Amino acid sequence: MRFNTKTIHAGQQNEETSGAVMPPIFQTSTYAQSAPNVHKGYDYARVGNPTRTALEKMIAGLEGTESCACFASGVAAMDALMKMFRPGDHIIASDDLYGGSYRLFTSVFQPYGIEFSFIDMTDLDLVKQTVKPNTKLFWIETPTNPLLRVVDIEKLSAMAHENNALSVVDNTFASPYLQRPAELGADAVLHSATKYLGGHSDVIHGAVATSNKEILENLLFQVKSSGAVPGPMDCYLVLRGIKTLAVRVERAVSNAKKVADFLNDHPEVSEVHYPGLTSHPQHELAKKQMDDFGGMVSFSLKDDSIEAATKFMASTKFFTLAESLGGVESLISHPASMTHGSIPKEHREKAGLKDSLIRLSVGIEDAEDLIQDLKQAF
Numbered sequence: 363m364r365f366n367t368k369t370i371h372a373g374q375q376n377e378e379t380s381g382a383v384m385p386p387i388f389q390t391s392t393y394a395q396s397a398p399n400v401h402k403g404y405d406y407a408r409v410g411n412p413t414r415t416a417l418e419k420m421i422a423g424l425e426g427t428e429s430c431a432c433f434a435s436g437v438a439a440m441d442a443l444m445k446m447f448r449p450g451d452h453i454i455a456s457d458d459l460y461g462g463s464y465r466l467f468t469s470v471f472q473p474y475g476i477e478f479s480f481i482d483m484t485d486l487d488l489v490k491q492t493v494k495p496n497t498k499l500f501w502i503e504t505p506t507n508p509l510l511r512v513v514d515i516e517k518l519s520a521m522a523h524e525n526n527a528l529s530v531v532d533n534t535f536a537s538p539y540l541q542r543p544a545e546l547g548a549d550a551v552l553h554s555a556t557k558y559l560g561g562h563s564d565v566i567h568g569a570v571a572t573s574n575k576e577i578l579e580n581l582l583f584q585v586k587s588s589g590a591v592p593g594p595m596d597c598y599l600v601l602r603g604i605k606t607l608a609v610r611v612e613r614a615v616s617n618a619k620k621v622a623d624f625l626n627d628h629p630e631v632s633e634v635h636y637p638g639l640t641s642h643p644q645h646e647l648a649k650k651q652m653d654d655f656g657g658m659v660s661f662s663l664k665d666d667s668i669e670a671a672t673k674f675m676a677s678t679k680f681f682t683l684a685e686s687l688g689g690v691e692s693l694i695s696h697p698a699s700m701t702h703g704s705i706p707k708e709h710r711e712k713a714g715l716k717d718s719l720i721r722l723s724v725g726i727e728d729a730e731d732l733i734q735d736l737k738q739a740f
């Protein structure tokens with residue numbers, strides 16, 4: 363099965379009793395048993411639900427992994443994954459990553475005794491020097507948020523394995539339509555399905571896809587024991603969103619390229635971050651590990667101030683000022699005060715995250731309208 367066909371059919375079957383083409387929303391908390399522990403594969407809905415199973419098979423199909431576990435949110439999925447690790451374990455993560463990931467690592471898991479190093483993971487030598495005997499995980503986010511740096515999944519996964527560590531990729535920004543980390547050697551792939559997979563800004567959801575038995579066992583144990591599971595309606599919404607993933611992302615990428623070119627030529631813009639620009643420092647790597655360059659663009663202004671960015675964002679009509687990304691509608695945000703507000707200013711500046719940096723999630727509207735909107739906001 364090729365990718366577009368997978369978005370419709372991977373792991374799906376028509377429902378047995380009625381022939382329904384979409385899986386029903388199995389709104390139930392428990393399942394009848396014919397004798398103690400004799401049942402049709404489901405006993406209690408925290409542990410499993412057929413609507414969730416249909417979605418898990420779909421996401422595993424898209425990522426090319428054997429299995430997938432779904433969670434109530436992207437951070438709940440990360441939380442479940444992180445519970446594999448023990449006090450004294452060391453984790454290497456990017457210094458340019460989703461603010462909520464940074465908060466989960468430093469404010470939840472660090473106090474439990476897990477050690478983190480936040481570094482520029484585009485620098486492979488630096489990653490090598492940062493590995494310690496107790497390093498257990500490389501946490502890779504690529505393209506990174508919000509600077510759209512591209513990190514080498516294949517090389518870093520190999521380096522992790524040479525050091526008896528695991529590699530996990532947060533694939534939220536690219537979506538499996540553009541990048542399939544498991545094919546490049548990653549042990550697990552994480553999604554905030556809230557973003558491109560759901561695609562309509564109407565659901566919070568997370569998933570981890572993996573073919574690694576140890577990771578899967580841990581995830582299923584967390585599903586049962588910690589229980590941050592999604593409801594059947596949410597699973598249904600994500601599954602419905604995935605049916606149009608390919609056409610949505612294709613349009614968003616085509617729009618994002620035009621927006622990036624427009625910004626790149628604008629006199630009031632100081633830098634544009636988009637992996638599709640030949641000036642992007644990892645443009646060649648992006649060409650190699652991604653099928654296309656994504657729908658996210660960020661840029662900073664010549665007038666590098668929070669005020670200038672705020673003024674710009676107040677003037678756009680089609681780009682709505684909001685957190686999140688990956689929906690059909692275009693969004694605009696200001697990382698320094700919004701998504702990355704929980705990262706201390708000196709850490710932000712060290713990572714190159716400027717005060718005027720503006721992040722766009724380019725939607726599927728007409729590119730001409732989006733460009734016109736940005737033009738009048740300058």
Ligand SMILES: *Cc1c(COP(=O)(O)O)cnc(C)c1O
Nearest residue numbers: 435436437460532534554556567
């Ligand atoms: C949004 C996001 C998350 C967290 O997901 P939620 O569904 O909001 O919990 C994790 N990683 C990235 C890259 C994200 O954009």
